[in-house]
Amino acid sequence: MMHWTKMKKDELERQYSPSWWSHRMSADDVIKAHVKALKEGTEQARGLAQTLLNVPYGEGDGEKLDVYIPSTNSLDVPLVIYLHGGYWQFLSKEESGFMAVPLVDKGVVVVAVDYDTAPKGSMDLMVSQVRRSVVSVVQQYSHISGLYLCGHSAGAHLAAMVLSTDWSQYSITPQIKGAFLVSGIYDLLPILSTYINEPLKMTEEVGVRNSPSKLVPQLKLSSSSCQIIVAVAENDSPEFRKQSEEYYKTLEASGLNVTMEDVANTDHFNIIEQLVDGEYDLTKVHTFTKQKGSCHFLVSVFCLTNNYTILT
Numbered sequence: 001m002m003h004w005t006k007m008k009k010d011e012l013e014r015q016y017s018p019s020w021w022s023h024r025m026s027a028d029d030v031i032k033a034h035v036k037a038l039k040e041g042t043e044q045a046r047g048l049a050q051t052l053l054n055v056p057y058g059e060g061d062g063e064k065l066d067v068y069i070p071s072t073n074s075l076d077v078p079l080v081i082y083l084h085g086g087y088w089q090f091l092s093k094e095e096s097g098f099m100a101v102p103l104v105d106k107g108v109v110v111v112a113v114d115y116d117t118a119p120k121g122s123m124d125l126m127v128s129q130v131r132r133s134v135v136s137v138v139q140q141y142s143h144i145s146g147l148y149l150c151g152h153s154a155g156a157h158l159a160a161m162v163l164s165t166d167w168s169q170y171s172i173t174p175q176i177k178g179a180f181l182v183s184g185i186y187d188l189l190p191i192l193s194t195y196i197n198e199p200l201k202m203t204e205e206v207g208v209r210n211s212p213s214k215l216v217p218q219l220k221l222s223s224s225s226c227q228i229i230v231a232v233a234e235n236d237s238p239e240f241r242k243q244s245e246e247y248y249k250t251l252e253a254s255g256l257n258v259t260m261e262d263v264a265n266t267d268h269f270n271i272i273e274q275l276v277d278g279e280y281d282l283t284k285v286h287t288f289t290k291q292k293g294s295c296h297f298l299v300s301v302f303c304l305t306n307n308y309t310i311l312t
C-alpha cells in the first residue's frame with residue numbers, strides 16, 4: 001500500500017473518511033444510523049441502570065461525566081471508562097452510555113466522559129480533560145476492583161494518550177488494568193492536511209506531541225501492566241487498518257501485553273455499535289466471566305463481538 005506521504009489530498013481524505021468504507025449503507029446513512037444507534041443504546045442504558053448524570057470532573061463547563069451504576073452487592077466491582085469517537089468534533093456523552101446495556105447486569109460500572117470537542121476544544125485540551133477525568137474517577141471510586149478504558153475512533157486515540165501519561169504532574173497514578181482500543185488513530189500526522197484538521201487547527205508540533213505512536217516509551221513506563229487490545233474492523237479503510245496494525249506492532253515490540261483483534265464483518269461504526277446488541281450470546285459471556293473470575297469487562301466485550309478470546 002502507498003505510504004500516506006505519497007497520497008494526494010483527495011485520496012488521503014478518502015482514507016480518513018470512515019463512512020466511505022462501509023459496505024452496509026451510503027456514507028451519509030451510515031453516520032445517521034451510527035448516531036441513532038448510540039443515542040438509543042444510551043437511552044436504554046439510562047432506563048436499566050441507576051445513573052449519576054453530569055458529574056463534574058473539573059472546573060470547565062464541558063468537564064462532566066455520566067456514571068451508570070449496577071445494582072450489586074458484590075465487592076468485586078470493575079469500572080470501565082468510555083471515551084467516545086467522532087473525530088474530536090462530533091458526539092458527546094449523550095450518545096456514549098450504550099455500553100452499559102450489557103455490562104451493568106454483570107456488575108460493571110460504566111462511565112461516559114464528555115470533553116470539549118473542536119472548535120471549542122483543542123487537541124491539547126481534550127487530552128488534558130480525559131486524563132483529568134480518569135484521575136477524578138479513581139479518586140471518587142477508590143474501592144473498585146479494576147479500572148478499564150475503552151475508546152472508539154478518536155476516543156481510542158484519547159484512551160491511548162491516557163495510557164501514555166506522565167502521571168507525576170497529577171495527584172495520583174491510576175492503575176489501568178485493561179484498555180480496549182477500537183478503530184483508533186495513533187499517528188495524527190496523516191490527518192494534518194485533511195478536512196478533519198480544519199476545526200482542530202493542529203500544527204505539526206501539536207500533532208507530534210499528541211500521537212500515541214510517538215509516546216510508546218512513556219506508555220511502557222506508565223502502563224506496563226495494562227492488558228491492551230487493539231481492535232480494528234475488517235471494513236475499516238486500509239489507512240485505518242494500518243494505523244492499528246502499526247501501533248499494535250510497536251506496542252508488542254516494546255514487550256507490552258497486547259493483542260490485535262481484526263473483527264470480521266464489521267465496519268468503523270458497527271464494530272462499536274454492536275457492543276449494545278442483545279443478539280450476542282450473553283449467557284455464554286456470563287459463564288465465561290465466572291469461570292475466568294476476573295477481567296469481566298474485556299471478556300464480555302470480546303464475547304459480544306463473537307470473538308472468544310481468553311484474556312485472563
Ligand SMILES: N[C@@H](CC(=O)c1ccccc1NC=O)C(=O)O
Nearest residue numbers: 017018019020085086087090153
Ligand atoms: N467525515 C467522517 C465523519 C465521522 O467519522 C463521524 C461523524 C459523526 C459521528 C462519528 C464519526 N466518526 C466516528 O465515530 C466520515 O466520513 O466518517
